[in-house]
Amino acid sequence: MSDFAPHLRDTLAPGRSRLLDSSHDIILSELGAVLFASLPRADQRRKGAEYLRGLLGAQGRKSVRNIARLIGGQATEQNLHHFISSSTWDWDPVRAALAHYLRAVAPPQAWVVQQTVIPKAGEHSVGVDRQFISSVGQVLNAQQAVGVWSASADVSMPVNWRLHLSRAWLDDVPRRSQASIPASVTSRTLEDCAVEAVTELTADWRLPTLPVVMDVRELDGAKAVNLLRAAGLPFVLRIASTLLLRPAEGGAGPGASGSEVMPAHRIAGAWSDRRRVVAWHDPDREGGPATALVGAVRVRAAGDPVARGGAAQRLARGGGLLLLGTGTPGRRWPQELWLTDLPDLPPAQLFRLSQLIGRVERDFEEIADRTGVRDYAGRSFNGWHRHVTLASAAHAVAALAHTDGRTLRRVS
Structure with a gap:
């Protein structure tokens, strides 16, 4: 991975090269080394680095085709498509490595949960449904996902995800099989998805228990409270x-x-x-x-x-x-x-925690959409998760570079 950072810098589009400086090289070399350590084969680690490079450098929509065009040829497109949609590598250890890295260099003040609506033109993308989206006040053909963000006043970055799947997807055996939805995936509400995604951070990945900041106005607020209490999450x-x-x-x-x-x-x-x-x-x-x-x-x-x-x-x-x-x-x-x-925290401190939702909303619009978090066009459940995992890593690289190193500090 030692040549990962300069290789990325050399192939970025001209309009994006301004993001790269000496602190960015440090981010790329460190993150590139830890992110793909769990991938068992050298060719998988190489393709992971290429895909991350493409998410940061490709012009326009971050599709496999555009990423392949940046890094070279039809064979590359087929290889990258297989790497994302059909390969066997597990995204959980990659996300855990990302979350631990970010906790070390940019310690979060809270885990912010954000609902993400992903509009789609067709009906074959995994999880897509026509549904009323209250945040925009209209019926959309869309996927709905829940992201957990490592957030502080300076910077926020997504570290874990859940894709919400309706009964129409889970109960349709042919549709479920075509999307390769694992048997372990069962019906969950958005509230369930949110709490499970945060619990994975703290229980499975051994990250610190931090306040969960979340907008539940359009959800079942009472259920969210009960689930968070039961999980022991402030x-x-x-x-x-x-x-x-x-x-x-x-x-x-x-x-x-x-x-x-x-x-x-x-x-x-x-x-x-x-x-x-x-x-x-x-x-x-x-x-x-x-x-x-x-x-x-x-x-x-x-x-x-x-x-x-x-x-x-x-x-x-x-x-x-x-x-x-x-x-x-x-x-x-x-x-x-x-x-x-958290009734014993001063109201001023609670207010500042609440404002981290705004931090995430700004970073989503300015960085996450630009690094392709909503751009996966395939039909595979596993492919969606692998893409959004690497898009989260690309977001982290861009976000930490954007802070000009202000948040970078190593903690044990």
Whole structure:
């Protein structure tokens, strides 16, 4: 792998070469060495390096054909297609190596879960369905995936994925066979996919347990809370204003019972006098730090029993939740609502964790789409996972280079 970095630099398109500098060479040589260590054959490791090079350098859509055109010829296209769609290499160790590398050079503050919609023209790509996508407010022919991102205020990079498969795919035996969907893949909701993807990081790959930051407004928020609690994963969740919660004793506002279940926006609205100004860094803002209003009140999930006496104390110590309202001075309150099981963290720190969703959204638009994370056009379940794994690595190379080395620091 020693010649991996210069080989990549020499073949990048002119418009992309500005990403490469001395710190980029370090990233390429280090990451190239660890990323493909689990691949058993030298030819697989070589093709992995070529594919990564193509994701970074090919013009336009990062299809196998365009990648092959960059690195050479029809035989290459056939070889790369086989390497991604039909080869036997396991993507899990590659993802684990990527995640550990990123944890060492750019330590994350949280695992951010992002839903990804991948529009498709046809009906044969694995997992594609016509479905209503609430985030865009229309019916699309699309795949839906869940990505887990290693995120800090400076940089974010995807490290693990789940492709959501409907019953229409899982129950159709010929369709399932054509896409080579393993028998172990069973029906899962998007909430299940998200929690399983994070649990794989912490339980199987032995990465640190960090707060899970996730937008569940269009999901089953109560189910997400229960799944994360059961998995022992701390969380900061952006919730719908209508999610039903039970205020902790004395937290419902004047004239309300402490045992009453009510929408989250009503609880937050009743305590607008608890708001405090928080200064934070907004990358999209010029002229210094931005300010936000943040207010918090202790709550319980709607299904939790009303605890009294000693039981209430045990609930506060072991299972208390905090409802966080956020907004901009001079605008309606609250603009956003967040639910967390980290009630002892200062509201300002929780607010800064919540803003990592915006960091991921920006990096997805500016980097991930450019390195081909949504460009796999094949029909193979395994091919989709191999492609998105290497696209995640390409994203990491570009993202770390974009920081000009500011985040690069080795931790044990």
